[in-house]
Amino acid sequence: MCALTLPGNLDALSPIRDYVKAAANTAGLDHTATYNLILAVDEIATNVVVHGYEEAGLQGDISIAAKNEENRLVIELLDHGKSYDPNFHKLPDDEGLLRELWDRPIGGLGIMLAKDGVDDLQYYSTELENVHRFIVRLKPPAEPANPALKQAVSDDHRRLEVLLRISKSLGLEIKLDPLLQLIVEEVTTAMQAERSTLFLVDRRKPDQLVSRVAEGMGENEIRVLFGIGIAGRTAQTRQTINVPDVDKDTQFNPAFDKSSGFRTRSILSAPIIDQAGVLLGVVQTLNRKDGTFTKDDEQFLEAICVHLALALKRAEMVAADLQAQIQTKSLELAREIQMGFLPKDFPALPEFKDLDIYATIIPTFEVGGDLYDFFPLDKDRLCFIIGDVSDKGVPAALFMAMARTAFKMSALVSPESIGGTMSRVNQFLCDSNPQQMFVTALAGILDLKTGRVEYADAGHELPFILQASGEVLKVEKVGGLVLGFIRGEEFRTGTMQLNPGDTLFLYTDGVTEAMNVKHELFGVDAIEKALSQMGQTPTSEAIIQAVLEGMRVFVGEANQHDDITMLVIRYCGRSNN
């Protein structure tokens, strides 16, 4: 039957009853069963409207759909109001029902009628909707001529159909809970049982089973220790257990019957084991209606268990995959943000004809802790920095972003001395450094009129100067601790001179500590050698490409294990303009 959708108010009740009546007639329910089903749906629909929508201050639709399956009628009631689980609601107890009428607590009666009116009332709630499922088993068709034979054939036939349906829903139903619910229902139907329970091994307490789908138990969780009761025994022995009469079985634990009011007569219990041989859970079906569970039943339940194992494994994989995707996505995003604030359009600063700047950064992980930056302070001065955070990954990248921003702000606001700038950055990082990370850095200000560079060193690798003549010089150490380490540290300012055509080569330890398969390091000397082979007036980009090529040859098949960053500044001299 086509679904019917109505506004979620009390006016919906009458059309909903008409709909259920038509569905019940189509399914061939008798008068009593029809009335009881109508009453059940009406009671729940009333609760949905009153508690789910009106009292919750919400508005929305209520939809009803009937599914006429082979041996049962399923009515689904969908709403988008506040979740209201009928199975969680306390039913009036015997004492309540025996009280004088005027002494009665009001409430719970409707749910009692609803549960009483159908073979099973199921409920689940997702982010999208709340779903009540009313299930009425239909009477089997009239007995065939040769009852025993026909029954056996139709049993097999029916079960094959059940397996087929489960296989199909494995392909269609992505959400685990509705799928498990459906499989458990199918077990009960196919087994001619009264109810079934699916237990899963508790991940946090791997010697316990915890119920995942428990027909007739509502939200109540059943917990079973391995070895205790029939389910516990099934988990421990990993064997199917068939108990024709629980009264004659000492393993049976009557505690649950006592608390639930259900009377267990016979049990069939089978383990769910995955392809790797890991026990995932136990499925248990209770009280075969026409006698005790047979050998065929055992085989059938074991077949169902294979499907359950598949469903559970697939859900696990989907969840793990989703997690991995989220992680990858967030790393990609972090990298995009991080790279977004490093200048990487080259040629950089085209308005400065006296400069040729090129830089590269190759992070080890998706995000790294290296940084470089350069920006003009005014038309005559270029400020630059290269640095390396003591860690890797997202925390290092965040710290790097903070260091870089603090540096730029500090340099732009008061650019008197680079040593002073470094001292302020150090102070800022010390104040906001709960993880005790630190940054090595070398920063400087190049005066474009004179070629003079003031620089400060915070424990960083010393740069090289490739002179116009082709000679390579190492910059002198002025000394200074890493940033973010000791509060109040003063940074000294050193100076160096760039002549027109000279190039400043800055790098992080990812270059010098690049390792080959023999665990040898690329080293400072290799940089020096590469620079000295550049010849006269190479471009900044050519220098970086040459060093990278040298590293590539040296490292060979070995993996990169640290961020690799280079910043190259060639000073062409004002006179060239």
Add this chain to the structure above:
Amino acid sequence: MALDIESKVDANTARIALSGELDGSTAPKLRETVDKVLTGKPAQLILLVEKLSFMASAGLRIIIFAKQKQPNLKIYLVKPQAAIVDTLHKTGFYDGVYITDVEPASA
């Protein structure tokens, strides 16, 4: 389907004839009627329900409401349909009301 309600009070007896369906949407109207007929503190409330084809728990709540308002009130249900009797049985109301096929005379 709606619920038709006809009420009259004579001597010590309140009579309410119901026809149609008694559910969450129609119960408030019946409750008002019951409230009204009970103001005179009748000894008995006779509900003529032969033509009542459906009764949800909202109907049971009205019976509780009437009994809470007036604990000594005798409530009769005249000619209820089998399904409604069944509901009364299941919920334990069967013993709290008088079910009869013959409409009682006024008290």
